[in-house]
Amino acid sequence: MAQNLDKYRVRILCEDKNHYDFMRSFLIMQGIKNSRKFDSITLPEGAQSGEQYVRDRFIDEYRKYARSHENKILVVVQDIDKDWRTPENAKSDFSKLVQEDNPSPKNATDKLLFVFPKKNIETWLVWLAQDVKSDTIDKSKDYKHSRNQMTPALAGKKAGKLYTESRTNPAMCVNAPRSLVFACMEFESLCSMI
Secondary structure (H helix, E strand, O other): OHHHHOOOEEEEEEOOHHHHHHHHHHHHHOOOOOHHHEEEEEOOOOOOOHHHHHHHHHHHHHHHHHHOOOOEEEEEEOOEOOOOOOHHHHHHHHHHHHHHHOOOOOOOOOOEEEEOOEOOHHHHHHHHHOOOOOOOOOOOOOOOOOOOOOOHHHHHHHHHHHHHHHOOOHHHHOOOOHHHHHHHHHHHHHHHHO
């Protein structure tokens, strides 16, 4: 699977540099080795809400992707700030945006990867920094300024390694944040069509 990914160009639509660095490192661990194959569509610092920025830019990015998606992957990373929302809700919202923009069905071969960290990406960074992976992470707490986290790039590598190892030993992810498990399932689904 990993050897097939290197032919793709990846556009990452995300809220900030932490999201981009995490996803880029994760995807490099999965086989996209050429660093020039990544494009970042990141919110300019201090411009507006990151969540709103991703939602507002999504349709334009999807249209660009849909025009020539042969060797492209579009990655959408958006934090889930509201306690009641799930990754499934968030993915459904983006699917509805595509339906509203283009009533014809989404192409089954679209290479889209949706990643929705609960609260913020720093929740994953703190969980991945733990030596013993426990379920003690408070997914409602804001870890943006926590000293107990690793860099996004290192966390992306660690998540990539964890994903690879968990494919043969699923018990490794038993205590992982649900939103991280969802992201791994989304990646698995993406890889199954490549």
